[in-house]
Amino acid sequence: MTLRITAVDAPPGALHELRLEVREFLRREIAAGGFEPEADAWMSGVDPAFSRRLAGRGWVGMTVPARYGGHGRSALERYVVTEELLVAGAPVAAHWIADRQMAPGILRNGSEEQKHRYLPGIVRAEQFMAIGMSEPDSGSDLASVRTRAVEVDGGWRLTGTKVWTSVAHIATAIVVLARTDEGGDRHSGLSQFIVDLPHPAVTISPIITIDGAHHFNEVVFDDAVVPQSALLGRRGDGWRQVTAELGNERSGPERFLSALPLLLAWTRTGAFADDPLARADLGRLVSRLTALRQLSLAVAERLSAGENPAVEAALVKDLGTAFEGEMVDVVRRHVDPASGAVPEQLAAMLAKAVLHVPAFTLRGGTNEVLRSIVAKGLTGR
Template sequence: MALTLRAVERPPAALDGLRLEVREFLEHELATGGFTPEADAWMSGIDVAFSRRLAERGWVGMTVPVPYGGHGRSALERYVVTEELLAYGAPVAAHWIADRQMAPGILRNGTEEQKHRYLPGIARAEQFIAIGMSEPDSGSDLASVRTRAVETGDGWRITGTKVWTSAAHIATAIVVLARTDDAGDRHGGLSQFLVDLPHPAVAISPIITIDGAHHFNEVVFDDALVPRTALLGERGEGWRQVTAELGNERSGPERFLSVMPLLRAWAATGCFAEDPLARAELGRLVTRLAVLRQMSLAVAGRLAAGENPAVEAALVKDLGTGFEGEMVEAIRRHVDPEAGGVPEDLAAMLAKAVLHVPAFTLRGGTNEVLRSIVAKGLSRR
């Protein structure tokens, strides 16, 4: 009943050149005011212009095959680029969801027409795709979704409400999980749809977070008519398709590197030379970070091989987001902005991270749900 997280080596030295290239680009962006590093920037850092500058360098849609407008590069190359963007706190939220999980989802399940329609735009950072999964009163229990899609003579009509929909206000399309059929199994009868935005029967309203930022939205479908070609994959196979996408969402390096810019800013203060407790804290954090990175790389390898390591991905997300919260608390114990002498960037990132910590273990599935997935998965092995 063991998890199949195989040991992996660090990315090969052949990729060091790519890593340095990304670092040089990011250092130039910092020097020229291209962005300001932030904690949790992959979720809240929406900057369309920055995403397009990345796309110009071939760093969006990296693993999308060349015939579909991508760059045909390896999952490991994409992983290297992703790590650097996260470590620098770059604003990648505009293209993140489209690149991370919907491009692979469309490649797995889409028609040729859908692949040619959406994938080139994703790789150019011109197509931004939101995900309509969570609903009011449903939370992480996706099997309880009440949004319905009814087949009609002219297509499908979708009615329902989605919440916590990241970047829907800038999205050019949204992938919607809806119930198309009544089935004895709650996981049956679900289907996915690609709905182009804006749409006259789709209303998008902002959800403002505690820090005053706008990256979440409520999306209401009011008998929204979409063509038959909007169906993504097979009717009634939405649950299977979504769980495969969640493997990409839950296991990436963003699940333990969201607050890496905060750790870097703290380390840059040099406080460890005279504070053995801070030095020990740093060592503990970096050691755990190294283990989580190996786990994430192992899942990434299985995803690249076409497997669906849902249990392992859930474990990475559970451990990774818990670790991030502990990292923020550890740094708070050693950094007191009220005491003076704390760099402004460090104080600002810490304040934002403290407000964002509660969401770390919620988005992508609550940790309680994830532990249930792990327990059920192990019981079947």
């Protein structure tokens, strides 16, 4: 059995040709040893050279307008490319945040100076970006951030600590959520800043995960002074800006396809064919995958229309990451690496996926926080 993500809802044509083009590029990359397919590679697969090869094909910053160095392509075209990269288990983590969140964020909120300064580098996969949101003891409660930005002569002084900051160790800039004003509710008085890296008053320390990998970081701002032009968007409008960015972060296909390379590796063995329980498990996963994909596409369409479907995005992330964990559980239930009959690549992929599963429901907001967002949103409606 070959399990494939078929063309996005569109007639055969440009989207289908794009999908085949990306698929062939990835096939050649794997054959040439460009990368080894892995589960969850969009989080842990940091390979700037691979990101630049993608950029050379026009597959990074696809929706950025041409006047800022981009390609002006549709959100649906970007979705096609994203799916193929995830299915192949390609190492895209270096450019992922810049392409997924910060390019749209800068387009929506940035000054013309910021757009011309950062967007062309994102498109070329030369500008890598991190996001400073989570803080010690704050978890997913972004409204409780304690990092402060104080206005000083000619700029701002930032003080505070961010944790679980993805790819900060290779980033050329970090977008920081900080409190600039007091008063009002917990969501007011927050602002965003783009801080160029390296910076003499910013210290980046690795956080090593259980599998020994370095993807996350602690980032300390020790009275780091940045220019006035570092303010992204309007002062005090950070909460609205961040929630819009989280819509991009939480609703994409990476929220339910992270573990798909593992499932595909298992199906290619054909081991499920004579096992009715395994076939039933696989059937349930495929049906749920179809539904999640339709939900994700619907959110992507609303985002591309300039809307902020925060509730729907939270729902994709909650259901999607639970589904990813179930994918790993199904393969684990039907595969015994100790038997000696399991392909080496599948065994290695399964071992890594088992270690990553606990993080699926944490990154991008815990399930408890996401369900609170959904409940409040539905109550409001």
